[in-house]
Amino acid sequence: MRVALDVGGTKMAAGVVEADGTVPTFETVSTPQSGTWEGCADLLRTVAAGREVDAVGIACAGPVDTVAGVVSPINIAEWSDGFGLAESVSSIFPDARISLAMDGAAAALAEYRHGAGRGTPNLLSLVVSTGIGGGVVLDGRIASGRTGNSGHIGHMVVPGSDERCSCGGAGCLETVASGPSTVRWARSRGWTGGGDGRDLAEAARRGDVVALAALHRAGTALGIAVASAAALLDVDLAVVGGGFAQSGPALWAPMLESATRHARLSFISNLRIVPAELGSRGTLTGAGLLTL
């Protein structure tokens, strides 16, 4: 039996992997702020239900170190200085082959195999939400880079911001185009609406001028980052998911427009940007695919 595990800052999910890598049914629990590993271990044992486990595919919030099997997600306090997740899972299932990937990379693989990237073995995926993550698939496989962290598109520097970023840098895409960053910019321009990116998108749908400008700014930055990444990677597809990516044409139109403006080299002149198809299940599906 093969098991897939998705560890995020707010929730963890695990389930049994089918022959095609998908995980049709799964268990979900909130990520405990203390006793994180114990919660994770309980979840895995519940899914395994005493059966023999041959392989476990793990997708975890980054940064990760897929070579060392260690994760240090900035949004999981107990693990942020490094936790030996692969070894720990191995201690529960000693006979299982353990595979570890960053969540964004797993989601990119899943979109290639079962989602919006079917038939497109070179692609970039983005998750635009409270942060901006992503993953890179080249030649049908995760391009992991040195330690599995390839895909951090949210920390590419874009024009139009010199704001400090949570990563310690400045001017990252995430400081312009994540949900909270876009809301913050709108507030600085006088928007007084509700709390989060969803409210801002709703205001834009109603024609609020500041909300529209904020989403235009975010979309433009996303399009620029995608065009830059496509030039560097030679991919002609970007799959965009995440909660804030559901903001509609007010975000998507400027994103497509700026990508078209900047992606002019012959090999990316047909660059497509499309919505992700797998939603929040993408990461767990990617974890499942790792076990094949």
Add this chain to the structure above:
Amino acid sequence: MRVALDVGGTKMAAGVVEADGTVPTFETVSTPQSGTWEGCADLLRTVAAGREVDAVGIACAGPVDTVAGVVSPINIAEWSDGFGLAESVSSIFPDARISLAMDGAAAALAEYRHGAGRGTPNLLSLVVSTGIGGGVVLDGRIASGRTGNSGHIGHMVVPGSDERCSCGGAGCLETVASGPSTVRWARSRGWTGGGDGRDLAEAARRGDVVALAALHRAGTALGIAVASAAALLDVDLAVVGGGFAQSGPALWAPMLESATRHARLSFISNLRIVPAELGSRGTLTGAGLLTL
């Protein structure tokens, strides 16, 4: 016998490949503006000198299509709409295995195997000259992307420019930090010195304030692009060569400073930027390595 071929906009080089992939001696000719292929064929025949050729490694100016074996370099007029280089070489050496890569990718591979990137199987290389090219090596191999064009770092968009680029886009790194772009910016600020990037670097060495500002601007943009690419790719080394990269500390200090400012994620916090070691021989060496 294995042959390496390097086709650029101004010159072509070819030589016999040693067992370690290097090409110690080689012939060089100017790239003919008409009869480009005939000139290339003559060069190959001269190098082969009637001996049996088992493999030919080709590095060519981009864009390329390594899947189709077709090249369309913007700086070779006769080939810019697409030329079947792999097939043409095959017609001269029918029994040879033909491998094709973009010049920047070949140079990146060479720096990994025999140059400044020895022991660092995940790296980015840049050639900063009249244009800005590059290549990506992941896991010890060229990351070619869909059609072999991965590495076009000169066409990543950076802050500080909205100038039209030769690629048709705007605000690309190349519009800020290539030799000609930097000279152009210096002239717009009143620099009246000699003709090219070398003169500008010389003026900076003498303390010319505008020249120093121009190189600072270029270096800052290079550092930002390298930091962005490193975050996206998870590489911790960038190898920088090309004529304009010989501009000294006036270019390198701001490049290193801006890369350090922006590359803060844990996995790239030790990002190094070092000079290329192989110089103009890098590309031909990369072509040689393709034959192994």
